[in-house]
Amino acid sequence: MNLKGILSVAGRTDTGKVRSHNEDFLGENLDIGLVALADGMGGYKSGEVASELAISTVLSELGERIPKLTPGELDPQTGYSNESLAVREAIIRANEKIYQKGLDDPECRGMGTTLVLAVLYNNQVTIAHVGDSRMYRYRSSKLEQVTVDHTFLQELVDRGYYTQEEADASLNRNLVTRALGIQPTTAVDIREDIVIPGDIYLLCSDGLTDMVDDQEISNIVSEFRDNLDKIAENLVECANVKGGRDNISVLLAQPTKAFPEKKRWNTNLKKIFGQ
Secondary structure, eight states: OOOTTTEEEEEEEESSSSSSOEEEEEEEEEETEEEEEEEESSSSTTTHHHHHHHHHHHHHHHHHHHGSSSOOOOOTTTTTHHHHHHHHHHHHHHHHHHHHHHHHGGGTTTTTEEEEEEEEEEEEEEEESHHHSSEEEEEETTTESOOOOBBBBHHHHHHTTTOOOHHOSSSOOBBBBBTTTTTOOOOEEEEEOOOOOOEEEEEEOHHHHHHHHHHHHHHHHHHHHTOHHHHHHHHHHHHHHTOOOEEEEEEEEEEEEEOOOOOOHHHHHHTTOOO
């Protein structure tokens, strides 16, 4: 559904203080309520090929598929919304394209990218990610991480070998266990949730979270919660002040009012006539 005028969006991407070029990529399509962020990896400039290909593929695939769906309709076999299934298929398609590009172009061999995205529809959101780019939700003055990093260190935390505090202090927290383009297939984590007007969704690359802890992120979001551009600007500036060791990218989305799907006439007629 078209969320222009309902969904406020702001983003910023920065090379940082150490890297020579930027391998992060941002994308949005308010016609379908989509925001997406990718953090590329690989040889010289191939990471940015992977991240741009990931974003362009999901924008294209979902831009074609989602307008054809009845918002919020559930798939009877999986119980997920059809939007969520479309998101999963689009990300799998992006993985295939990046992997094939790596096979076809020697300069891109071994490239990959993380990806995190959200699609908002019918007062709901589908959140999907692969890798360690994150999504946070700020609601009722509380910041919550809603994705789980696909990293070796996070797996150790999940198994009880590390505490979260020990993991946050580790120098080896960026070894990802999942990314697009590395293997012919990939698993995609999907989460569905209810949206409340005023929620702020923050998508970010690890260039932010490696430099700025969750409490600092929360403080910045809280201070500038009425101005998404200011949040983006201050988050990137904070990461750079602390060293900017990687590319830094943030993308924020905030629904300003409810957006229920209007019932379609043909659906209502079918109910009236018992069809």
